[in-house]
Amino acid sequence: MSVLVYIEADNGTIKGSSIEAAFYASQAAKGQAVTAVVTDKLEDSAIGELGKYGVQKVLKVSDERLAEKPVAPIATAIAAGVAESGANLVIMARSSLTDAVAPRLGIKIKAAVASNVVALPSQEGGEFVVKRSIFTGKAFVDVALKGDKKVITIKKNSVSPQATDSASVDIASLDVNFGDKDFSITLKDVKKQEGDILLPEADLVVSAGRGLKGPENWSMIEDLAKTLGAATACSKPVSDMDWRPHHEHVGQTGIKVSPSLYIAVGISGAIQHLAGVSSSKTIVVINKDEEAPFFKNADYGIVGDAFDVVPKLTEALKNA
Amino acid sequence: MKILVCISHVPDTTSKIKFSDNALDTNGMSFVIGPYDDYALARAVELKESHKATVTAINVGKSDTEPTIRKALAIGADDAIRVDAEPIDAFFVATQIAEIAKSENYDLILMGREASDYNGGQVHGMVAEMLDMQAIVPCMTLDIDGNTATMTREIEGGKEIITCDLPFVAGCQEPIAEWKIPNMRGIMMARKKPLKVVEAVQPEVLIETKSYELPPARSNCKMFTSDDMASLVRALKEEAKVI
Known part of the structure; x- marks a missing residue:
């Protein structure tokens, strides 16, 4: 299955949870193409790190307005990445951003969406099944995702990423036609404790x-x-x-x-x-x-x- | 101002979760308004008083959810809609809400950040995308001045203050408002408030539930004394291998 992974960065570094998502994507791809979409500011040298976890191509969206991590435009950008790469499966590590992006993206690309996934999918017999955490950790459910497109968000520690030596990543820029209303939220202030481990x-x-x-x-x-x-x-x-x-x-x-x-x-x-x-x-x-x-x-x-x-x-x- | 509050009907958070015949075993379980939805409802009722709003509660469920809907009416919703169908998944529920919202022109569509049963956290984003609106999740404060709302949204390690023009969707969490407990007058009035039952639209469902399981129980807790922390540290390193 051709896979697209959304990579989030914080202060110029790829988040640990996104490294997990990249590794998850390459495992789920089973040898098919793995493309990443990046909307945060990241040096090409930092992006290269993704190659070690199985990403072959990175689509970079460069737009100053995305620095504030607005939900609707990022969903639009990932949808553009899906169209460009032809991916059937989109992987995102859970965060306050992707929790909000995943359902919007699901509607945009007409995908089955599963959130809170805790393990790699089973793809036996042509059926795509993932395990979700439900009842706030008190139970799990296995769900089959139908249709051509799928979006999943994964919980931390769903996989243990293992780096390989091969690290060649093809980086291209992706142009996105944002919607009229994509940027209709105004960010007034951010109150964040700097330096703490999130x-x-x-x-x-x-x-x-x-x-x-x-x-x-x-x-x-x-x-x-x-x-x-x-x-x-x-x-x-x-x-x-x-x-x-x-x-x-x-x-x-x-x-x-x-x-x-x-x-x-x-x-x-x-x-x-x-x-x-x-x-x-x-x-x-x-x-x-x-x-x-x-x-x-x-x-x-x-x-x-x-x-x-x-x-x-x-x-x-x-x-x- | 017209507010739509979306209510889930979920097991009380103290419920012991078990399954039988590949379905939730609801035997002896009590059901409540989803705790996050309860915050959304409480804020909507406050806005009703401060902004002359009308509040409509909506639930997708079979007739067994009506006591939960009546509770929302007792808390202060003016009327309610029940879409008569099992809430199969987030997409199904979002489709029903968007279908009704299309003709009703609500200024605000509020709900919890997620339902506390299946923890999907998708309905708000899906409804917003279907209606070409913004969704603000998780929304911790919500104030409205004229046509513009100021909100606090929780992000990792902090929060951001944002503004957005009406209409929009918000997925709420504490401390947006204090949960409201219905009083006797509210309960009496709720009996007479309109509760409309509508038929569901039937979108293509893309998710099929296969099976449920419970997490493995933790093995016996190994005890240490405060004077022997070196042994605990060794266990964390060598046995659990987590540090």
Whole structure:
């Protein structure tokens, strides 16, 4: 199947999740052509990296207005990439941008759309089947996508990308006829914490809850996260009380994460919180209540006071 | 101003999910308005008061969803539409909503960022594309002045402030408004509010459900003491191989 992958960059670097998407695309292509569309500013040398993950051709869309990552024009640009490459399958790593782009693109190119896909497709017997995470991580469903065109968005850690040596990538520019209304949203301001590891991208996450007693006690969580190179997250009550910003809230109505390691400090493990983290590979729970439900959904646990355990864990990591 | 709020009918978020005969086992399950849709509805009802808006709730579902629709009416929607069909997939649902919106000229089409059951998060974008409108997702604040709305949209690691002229679609999430609990007067009035049942249009469905499964349970939790963090670090390195 001829495949197109949408590549997102941040500050001139390809996002880790997009590398995963490129590798996913080349695996799903089964030897057929893999084309990438790039709408962010990226040097050709950075784009070359995609060759190691199986991308043969890159279509670059250069338009200053796309720097703000507007949804509708990027959907139009990817649709143009589909037309140019003749791809049947479009792969995107989930992000706040692609979550919004995928359904628009699906309508534009008349495709079956599956979001939240967690593994490579099965293509036996001419049927294209993907596994989706549903009920906020509490279940999975296998769905067959019919028709000539398909769009899927993949969850983090759906594949483990492996680089190869072959790295020749053909880079071409793609002209796009944007729609009249594509740019009808005006960006007024962006409030972003710079320098932090982005939570949905993070492979390691340190999360804390009400057990921390107050926002002033977060420095030990930040120390632990920094030592690990992890992102910080929090439970819903913590973001509701404004101890931490909403974009750190993990759970049923917050961000869903699937990192390799999730460390939960002072979070009891309500079903709504578990829903957002259950697809993490390894879960470590630190709680002073040995009856906390989170221990039943953890791989490693420490019963103890966060104020005692967390600094000791940080110290042990530094010494290791 | 005319607002359409799209309501999903989903299992309560505390439900234990199980399947039987290759379908969701709804035995003993209680159903609610999708938690994100509930935020959208709450904001719509606030706008009704501040901007003299009328609020129509729409749901795609069979008659078993009517108690959920009545709850939306009790919370403050003025009338409701039920498209009489199983909500097969996002494209099917979006097609129904767009079909109705085409003739009704809503100024705002609000819904949750996703339904909490199948987590597709596609209906807003599809409806918007079908109607040639913008979709703002996830929308965390929404204020309207004249014909222009100012919104906060969550992005990775922060948020952006944007403006967009009406009409448009927004997929909402907290803290756009506080969930509203219907009061007795609302519940009484809801019984008399119009609930129109319409037939579904039949688009070509491109997604076929094959099978469901539950995630594997985690093996027993291995415990450590706070004085032995070196062992935990070793386990993370050598056993779990995650650091």
